[in-house]
Amino acid sequence: MKIGIVGAAGRMGRMLIAEVLGVEGCQLAGGTEPPGSGVLGQDLGLLIGAAEHGLSIGDDTGALFKASDAVVDFTHPDATAAHAALSGETGVALIVGTTGLEAQHMEALGRAAAKAAVVQAANMSVGVNLLLGLTEQVASALGDDYDIEIAEMHHRHKVDAPSGTALALGAAAAKGRGVNLEDVSDRGRDGEAVPRIAGDIGFSVIRGGDVAGDHTVIFAGPGERVELTHKAGSREIFARGAIRAALWTEGRAPGLYSMRDVLGLD
Numbered sequence: 001m002k003i004g005i006v007g008a009a010g011r012m013g014r015m016l017i018a019e020v021l022g023v024e025g026c027q028l029a030g031g032t033e034p035p036g037s038g039v040l041g042q043d044l045g046l047l048i049g050a051a052e053h054g055l056s057i058g059d060d061t062g063a064l065f066k067a068s069d070a071v072v073d074f075t076h077p078d079a080t081a082a083h084a085a086l087s088g089e090t091g092v093a094l095i096v097g098t099t100g101l102e103a104q105h106m107e108a109l110g111r112a113a114a115k116a117a118v119v120q121a122a123n124m125s126v127g128v129n130l131l132l133g134l135t136e137q138v139a140s141a142l143g144d145d146y147d148i149e150i151a152e153m154h155h156r157h158k159v160d161a162p163s164g165t166a167l168a169l170g171a172a173a174a175k176g177r178g179v180n181l182e183d184v185s186d187r188g189r190d191g192e193a194v195p196r197i198a199g200d201i202g203f204s205v206i207r208g209g210d211v212a213g214d215h216t217v218i219f220a221g222p223g224e225r226v227e228l229t230h231k232a233g234s235r236e237i238f239a240r241g242a243i244r245a246a247l248w249t250e251g252r253a254p255g256l257y258s259m260r261d262v263l264g265l266d
């Protein structure tokens with residue numbers, strides 16, 4: 001399968017190149033960065049400290065889609081929407097790991113999914129996708145007198161907060177409770193009079209160092225606490241999941257799929 005990587009020089013882009021080169025049945029179709037980027041023209045193998053590959057980083061995303069069976073996108077939400085349009089035009093599968101997606105970006109993915117297989121997940125690791133299912137189950141089993149708080153820590157370069165994974169865990173907890181996350185989400189407490197509102201799902205964000213991603217869902221009840229935690233040791237787990245998703249799209253009907261579909265967890 002020919003796999004293209006948009007945002008090839010990013011932290012995840014480099015991991016994805018290494019994964020494509022290491023997995024049997026995958027072939028690197030190319031990689032792009034935006035026009036004007038200082039890395040254009042660099043060899044994709046040399047970029048990741050491997051042997052020279054022969055293909056270099058380009059800025060022609062349309063050409064990359066034409067050369068690929070699936071394109072993997074860990075970039076920026078606006079770039080993701082443009083890539084979704086290309087996926088819809090070409091029918092080439094799109095794997096989206098980019099976080100911070102808002103309604104208009106999801107609509108762009110929805111339009112692409114009418115013509116191509118699109119997999120979108122805020123977190124592509126197997127462990128986190130299990131955690132999503134467990135969070136929904138525990139939220140549904142424990143009553144309203146268990147307060148739900150979600151804490152996450154990521155490296156100092158992460159720009160969006162709370163993480164897409166923390167929000168997905170919040171949505172899973174809300175689903176378990178039969179409520180909408182938008183109605184109960186508390187995304188920042190700061191001040192003299194910010195008491196906890198019953199039924200809220202709270203988010204705490206920590207940034208620093210090179211932490212790949214820690215998430216804990218806390219259910220704090222009368223006299224006891226249940227905590228579900230996942231700690232990512234390396235970003236490799238996301239790249240591995242994304243390439244697994246790309247391979248899974250082969251021969252797949254158009255549609256918007258989740259990582260839980262890819263892993264068969266639903």
Ligand code: NAD
Pocket residue numbers: 006007008009010011012013032033034037061074075076079096097098099100121122123124125235238
């Ligand atoms: P990064 O800033 O290191 O890399 C992003 C890259 O995308 C940059 O190299 C940038 O130049 C490039 N880019 C931006 N616009 C582009 C365009 N139009 N065409 C081609 N390239 C473009 O960031 P990162 O740490 O690699 O993370 C990228 C995204 O992936 C973030 O949203 C992050 O939260 C998300 N992420 C998701 C998962 C997951 O499992 N779903 C895991 C890790 C990171």
